[in-house]
Amino acid sequence: xxxxxxxxxxxxxxxxxxxxxxxxxxxxxxxxxxxxxxxxxxxxxxxxxxxxxxxxxxxxxxxxxxxxxxxxxxxxxxxxxxxxxxxxxxxxxxxxxxxxxxxxxxxxxxxxxxxxxxxxxxxxxxxxxxxxxxxxxxxxxxxxxxxxxxxxxxxxxxxxxxxxxxxxxxxxxxxxxxxxxxxxxxxxxxxxxxxxxxxxxxxxxxxxxxxxxxxxxxxxxxxxxxxxxxxxxxxxxxxxxxxxxxxxxxxxxxxxxxxxxxxxxxxxxxxxxxxxxxxxxxxxxxxxxxxxxxxxxxxxxxxxxxxxxxxxxxxxxxxxxxxxxxxxxxxxxxxxxxxxxxxxxxxxxxxxxxxxxxxxxxxxxxxxxxxxxxxxxxxxxxxxxxxxx
Numbered sequence: 001x002x003x004x005x006x007x008x009x010x011x012x013x014x015x016x017x018x019x020x021x022x023x024x025x026x027x028x029x030x031x032x033x034x035x036x037x038x039x040x041x042x043x044x045x046x047x048x049x050x051x052x053x054x055x056x057x058x059x060x061x062x063x064x065x066x067x068x069x070x071x072x073x074x075x076x077x078x079x080x081x082x083x084x085x086x087x088x089x090x091x092x093x094x095x096x097x098x099x100x101x102x103x104x105x106x107x108x109x110x111x112x113x114x115x116x117x118x119x120x121x122x123x124x125x126x127x128x129x130x131x132x133x134x135x136x137x138x139x140x141x142x143x144x145x146x147x148x149x150x151x152x153x154x155x156x157x158x159x160x161x162x163x164x165x166x167x168x169x170x171x172x173x174x175x176x177x178x179x180x181x182x183x184x185x186x187x188x189x190x191x192x193x194x195x196x197x198x199x200x201x202x203x204x205x206x207x208x209x210x211x212x213x214x215x216x217x218x219x220x221x222x223x224x225x226x227x228x229x230x231x232x233x234x235x236x237x238x239x240x241x242x243x244x245x246x247x248x249x250x251x252x253x254x255x256x257x258x259x260x261x262x263x264x265x266x267x268x269x270x271x272x273x274x275x276x277x278x279x280x281x282x283x284x285x286x287x288x289x290x291x292x293x294x295x296x297x298x299x300x301x302x303x304x305x306x307x308x309x310x311x312x313x314x315x316x317x318x319x320x321x322x323x324x325x326x327x328x329x330x331x332x333x334x335x336x337x338x339x340x341x342x343x344x345x346x347x348x349x350x351x352x353x354x355x356x357x358x359x360x361x362x363x364x365x366x367x368x369x370x371x372x373x374x375x376x377x378x379x380x381x382x383x384x385x386x387x388x389x
Contacts, residue, residue, distance in 0.1 A: 001153050002153065002175070002176040002177075002178050003048065003178075004047055004048055005045065005046075005047050005048070005049065005085065005175055006024075006047050006083075006085050008175055008176055009022070009173070011152065011153060012149050012152075012173050012176075014152070015148055015149050015152040016145075016148065017145050017148070017149050017173045018145070018170070018171065018172050018173060019172060019173050020087045020088050020090060020164060020172040020173070020174070021037075021038040021087070021088040022034065022038060022042075022085060022086050022087035022088060023037065023038070023085065023086060024085055024086075025044065025068065025084050025085050025086045026083075028064070028065055028068060031044070031064060031068055031084075031086055032061060032064060034085075034086045035058065035061065035064060035086055036061075038086070038087075038088040039088060040058065040059060040060055040061070040089075041057060041058060041059045041060075041089040041091070042057075042058050042086050042087065042088055042089055043055055043056065043057055043058070043086065043087045043088075043089050044056045044058055044064075044067045044068055044071045044084055044085075044086055045071070045084060045085055045086070045087060046071060046074070046075035046078070046079055046081075046083070046084055047075075047081065047083035047084060047085055048075065048079040048080070048081045048083065049075060049078070049079055050079075050175075050177075053074060053075075053078045053079075053122075054071055054074050054075040054078060054079065054084070055071070055122050056070060056071045057089060058089075068084065071084050072084055090164045090166050090172065092166075092167050092322045092324065093164040093165055093166050093167070093322055093323060094115060094117040094131065094133060094164070094165040094321075094322050094323065095115070095116045095117045095119065095124075095162065095163075095164060095165075095174075095323050096113050096114070096115055096116070096117075096131050096134060096142070096162075096163050096164075096165045096171070097113065097114050097116060097160050097161060097162040097163065097181075098110055098111075098112070098113050098142050098143055098146040098160065098161045098163070099111040099112065099113075099114065099158070099159075099160055099181075099184070099187045099195075100146050100147060100150050100155075100158070100159050100160070100161065101157070101158050101159075101195070101198060101202075101208065102150060102151075102155055102156045102157065102159075102202070102208070103156055103202050103205075103206065103207050103208045104156045104202060104205050105207050106151075107207060107208050108147045108150050108151055108155070108156075109147070109208065109210075109211070109212050109213065110143035110144075110146055110147055110212075111187050111191055111193070111195075111213050112129060112130070112139070112143070112187065112190070112191070112213075112215050113129060113130065113131050113134060113139055113142065113143075114127050114128070114129045114131070114181075114183055114186060114187065115127065115128050115129065115130075115131035115132065115133075115134070116162075116183065117321055117322055117323045117325065118310060118316070118321065118325055118326065119323050119326065120233065120326045120327075124182070124183065124223065125222070125223055125303075125307070125310075125326070126220065126221065126222050126223070126307070126310060126311075127183040127186060127220070127221045128186065128218065128219065128220040128221070128281075128284070129186050129187065129190055129215075129218065129219055130190075130215070130218060130281075131165075132281065132319025132320075133165070133319060134165065135169070138165075138169055138171065141171075142161075142163060142171055145161070145173075146161035149161060149173070149176065150176075155178070156202055157178075157199050157202050157203065158179070158180050158184070158195050158198065158199050159176060159177060159178050159179070160176065160177040160181050161173065161176050162174040162175050162176070162177065164323075167322075180195060180196065180199065182223070182270075182273060183221050183273075185219075185221055185252055185254060185273060185275040186219035186220065186221045186275055186277075187219075189217075189219040189252065189275060189276075189277040190215045190216060190217055190218065190219050190277065191213045191214070191215055191216075192213075192216070193213060217277055217278055217279050217280065217283075217284070218277070218278055218279075218280055218281040218283075218284040219275060219276065219277045219278075219284060220275065220276055220284050220285065220288045221273055221274065221275040222273075222274050222275075222288065222292070222307045222311075223270055223272075223273060224255075224270070224271045224272040224273070224274055224295070224297075224302060224303065224304065224307070225269045225270055225271060225302065225303045226238075226263045226269040226270075226271050226300050226301070226302060227269050227301065227302070227303055228301035229303055229305075229306040229333075229334055230301075230334065231301075233303070235265050235269045236263070236269070236300045236301035236302070237262075237263050237264055237265040237300070238262070238263055238299055238300040239260065239261070239262050239263070239299050239300075240257055240258070240259055240260065240261045240262075240263065240297060240298070240299050240300060241259065241260075241298045241299030242259065242296060242297065242298030242299060243257060243258060243259045243296070243297055243298075244294070244295070244296040244297075245272070245295060246274060246290075246291035246292070246294040246295040247294075248287075248290070248291070248294075249287070250276050250277040250278055250283075250284075250287050251274075251275075251276050251287065251291050252274075252275040252276070252277075253272055253273075253274050253275075254272065254273040254274075254275070255271060255272035255273070257271050257272065257297075263300055271297070271302065274288075274291060274292070274295065276288045276291055281319070285311065285317065288311055289308065289311050289312065292304060292307055292308040292311065293308065306333060306334070309332075309333045310325075310326070310333060313329065313332075313333070315329070
């Protein structure tokens with residue numbers, strides 16, 4: 001029922017969930033009529049879309065025809081259907097979602113919100129909870145609407161209701177994701193719940209063991225991608241030659257990468273979900289900045305430095321951002337930090353020392369002897385000698 005965004009809109013509207021003004025766009029004339037009714041700017045969206053694909057912002061009627069054509073083509077390629085519809089574009093909005101969890105006995109609860117407004121091309125990059133701009137009253141309304149919407153379709157397991165939060169405080173339903181979200185770790189960090197465990201228990205027809213979860217502290221997640229911001233965020237496939245993940249108090253790194261792993265260009269470039277928890281947002285920000293400074297990946301390009309610049313931006317630090325934050329500040333976020341003359345010599349010396357250490361560590365190339373072919377490798381001998389029996 002929720003896989004099609006148009007069906008989801010109709011179902012949620014019948015349940016009293018507030019919707020973004022919009023309508024059908026089966027033909028150009030129907031799309032034009034819908035856009036004029038709701039008012040430009042509008043978004044052309046794939047009916048069966050997701051993950052930020054199949055979306056085009058249209059500022060006026062002259063852009064509508066080409067946007068329809070491109071969105072239909074992308075939707076057909078990505079989702080197997082070229083069906084699209086139109087929504088009013090809510091300017092300067094935040095993307096806020098509510099995590100819900102329900103069992104097969106009719107019990108549904110809300111597990112608070114996540115702010116997913118830091119996006120690039122409609123794809124989430126950074127998420128945090130609590131949302132810095134959400135009042136307790138609006139949160140309570142969003143939670144109530146989400147639980148009511150899930151109950152209306154008889155939903156159980158973990159699911160997420162996504163909303164746009166307008167500057168005036170009104171919020172509008174976008175879609176429901178009937179699955180576990182990439183950003184679920186930050187909900188786990190602030191609630192102490194294991195959502196995957198809960199989903200398995202629910203699938204086994206067990207009832208929820210709590211009435212309503214409590215929340216403690218703040219959490220932030222960043223998506224570490226194998227992409228090069230300096231080249232327009234092009235994918236950066238290759239072999240990971242060095243991996244030093246961040247660690248320490250309040251740091252969680254969900255990844256499937258390792259030294260020697262080959263990053264393919266055929267799949268999503270997501271390498272890791274790096275999350276932190278803190279007693280409050282200030283501590284969480286400090287921990288994430290430290291973690292990004294410690295995380296090291298060699299052999300491929302990543303967005304580590306880009307993420308660090310976002311976290312250090314004054315507007316992000318103040319919680320003053322919306323879904324257009326990256327596009328509005330892109331030039332500043334891509335700029336390389338200046339190095340003063342006093343530090344330039346130190347960095348040059350460090351680079352030279354690192355190159356010397358690397359060269360000294362390279363094994364000498366020699367023809368193997370008959371004896372060496374029967375002996376353990378130098379690496380294995382070194383490992384054995386370090387063992388404490």
